[in-house]
Amino acid sequence: MATKEKIMSAAKQFINYINKTPSPFHAVDELKQKLLKAGFKELRETEHWDIKPLNKYFVTRNQSSIIAFAVGGRYLPGNGFSIVGAHTDSPCLKVKPISGKVSCGYCQVGVECYGGGIWGTWFDRDLTVGGRVLVKNGDKIEHRLVHVQRPILRIPHLAIHLQREMNEKFSPNKETHLCPVLATCVQTKLHGIEKPEDTNTPSILQSEKHTPSLVILLCEELSIQTENLLDFELCLADTQPAALGGIFEEFIFAPRLDNLLNAYTATLGLIESCDASLESDTNIRMTCLFDNEEVGSQSAQGAGSSLQELVLRRLSTSTSNSTAYEESIPKSYMLSADQAHAIHPNYSEKHEANHQPGFHKGIVIKFNANQRYATTAITTAILREIARKVDVPIQDFVVRNDSPCGSTIGPIMSAKLGIPTIDIGAPQLSMHSIREMGCTSSVQQAIDLYRGFFQHYPQVFESLNF
Structure with a gap:
């Protein structure tokens, strides 16, 4: 033993x-x-x-x-x-192939439900992304890993005042209610992050597939130019670290x-x-x-x-x-x-x-x-x-x-x-x-x-x- x-x-x-x-x-x-x-x-x-x-x-x-x-x-x-x-x-939420979304002044990231998750547990969590990115390096295509180490996304609950039956029944619509918030459009414009003009070197930014601020963040994490980012496959993840728990530290919360x-x-x-x-x-x-x-x-x-x-x-x-x-x-x-x-x-x-x-x-x-x-x-x-x-x-x-x-x-x-x-x-x-x-x-x-x-x-x- x-x-x-x-x-x-x-x-x-x-x-x-x-x-x-x-x-x-x-x-x-x-x-x-x-x-x-x-x-x-x-x-x-x-x-x-x-x-x-x-x-x-x-x-x-x-x-x-x-x-x-x-x-x-x-x-x-x-x-x-x-x-x-x-x-x-x-089970997790995965970033959609075309994820850029703007609603009511918020920049959001479209996600797809992967597996049989308990999706209600993803609300009000400090979320980030991790996964793989395909990068153009000269005449080679490389497989790179990325894991943003800070909260950048959140799926907020609707206030109980606007949904009185919340504690009796909570059944979110997986398409419309699980879309996380990335930023406000106001702050995005203040930071000068908008769709760039078309150039002779097209990039994923010009494809209008994803919110520009997310693409730029990924490129910063990998220290690459946006024109070298070909595609990615990203999972959403909780930023709260796994930990020992219980009064005797006998449990794993993870x-x-x-x-x-x-x-x-x-x-x-x-x-x-x-x-x-x-x-x-x-x-x-x-x-x-x-x-x-x-x-x-x-x-x-x-x-x-x-x-x-x-x-x-x-x-x-x-x-x-x-x-x-x-x-x-x-x-x-x-x-x-x-x-x-x-x-x-x-x-x-x-x-x-x-x-x-x-x-x-x-x-x-x-x-x-x-x-x-x-x-x-x-x-x-x-x-x-x-x-x-x-x-x-x-x-x-x-x-x-x-x-x-x-x-x-x-x-x-x-x-x-x-x-x-x-x-x-x-x-x-x-x-x-x-x-x-x-x-x-x-x-x-x-x-x-x-x-x-x-x-x-x-x-x-x-x-x-x-």
């Missing part, structure tokens, strides 16, 4: 990660830096791979999905893959716990597993972190794409064994790691009486008879044995029969690839709110479980007598 000091240290390091990652692009970039520091080598899909035992690699797609893997010293094509899968995206907690801990688990045990491992240890889970995973960089299958096939290629990939699948195992619903003290009736996951009580296994989760008795038995070996407590969760059930990348990947899969996650509250709530124990428990999974799965698999 991890010490309190280790638990708190892990939680603080995770909070530091969350505060640097307002978008999936930042989430992947921060993990890339950790992997590079740990000796992983970057691969490109467009190039030939020369994979060798005991070496460590990663590959990205769209800069928002990443697959990292460490090759066991005894790995041969046809052996299994030990996989932890998670996702890098979270955005994007779903699902950056598992993206982060899976990566650390993989890195920490690469000790002497890798030399005797017959498997490839792998993390697969996908974008677009919150909107169904049906994208080139989502779990519904061919990305993972293509990577697994490349790693299974063998001139002497034409069925190496097919042989590897039943030997493999995947943890689909996505956050779980902790019991809510004010809504305890929403949980089934015998399945009420709590904070500090361990990682949650998620079951669903209708296959919204991929868990089976076999995959559960395997994980329980691994959890026992590394002393990580486990909880069970099943949704009530009279409640809808969310889903994860687990059923998508297990159906697509045929890999035995289990759905798990750390317990949390306020899921899909702009500010979510978890517990400090979960970070270290998840790291320990994922590290132990990579180290022990091949031996546990070999112990199966059926």
Whole structure:
């Protein structure tokens, strides 16, 4: 069992990660830096791979999905893959392709709802933007990250005097009521920020797609000329930092716990597993972190794409064994790691009486008879044995029969690839709110479980007598 000091240290390091990652692009970039520091080598899909035992690699797609893997010293094509899968995206508001808007003397930014967010929580928050910008640099087009570190946007509530039913029913129109305020038109003119005249060097400012002051701010953040800014993909984010909370600092109050907690801990688990045990491992240890889970995973960089299958096939290629990939699948195992619903003290009736996951009580296994989760008795038995070996407590969760059930990348990947899969996650509250709530124990428990999974799965698999 991890010490309190280790638990708190892990939680603080995770909070530091969350505060640097307002978008999936930042989430992947921060993990890339950790992997590079740990000796992983970057691969490109467009190039030939020369994979060798005991070496460590990663590959990205769209800069928002990443697959990292460490090759066991005894790995041969046809052996299994030990996989932890998670996702890098979270519900948020995204800047529209044409976002410039003026209404009643206010300059606003048009936004689109991404995923199933609790949109009421985005009102009266000090918001900023973060994401990627495509920049022209000579004859090259570069991918740059931007994160404005101050409040520049706000979605103000309507006063209760003008909407008396506010406390009885609040259901904002997602198109008309969620448009954030950037500035007043008066101040914009006083600062001399207006649409420039047409020139021989057209820029995004002259396209009338976005409010000029926003474009100029982005260029200032990146130290580039406006004519070199080609396009961008921006997420809105709360500027309030993630923090430890509760009288005993036992909680994590943060955005994007779903699902950056598992993206982060899976990566650390993989890195920490690469000790002497890798030399005797017959498997490839792998993390697969996908974008677009919150909107169904049906994208080139989502779990519904061919990305993972293509990577697994490349790693299974063998001139002497034409069925190496097919042989590897039943030997493999995947943890689909996505956050779980902790019991809510004010809504305890929403949980089934015998399945009420709590904070500090361990990682949650998620079951669903209708296959919204991929868990089976076999995959559960395997994980329980691994959890026992590394002393990580486990909880069970099943949704009530009279409640809808969310889903994860687990059923998508297990159906697509045929890999035995289990759905798990750390317990949390306020899921899909702009500010979510978890517990400090979960970070270290998840790291320990994922590290132990990579180290022990091949031996546990070999112990199966059926």
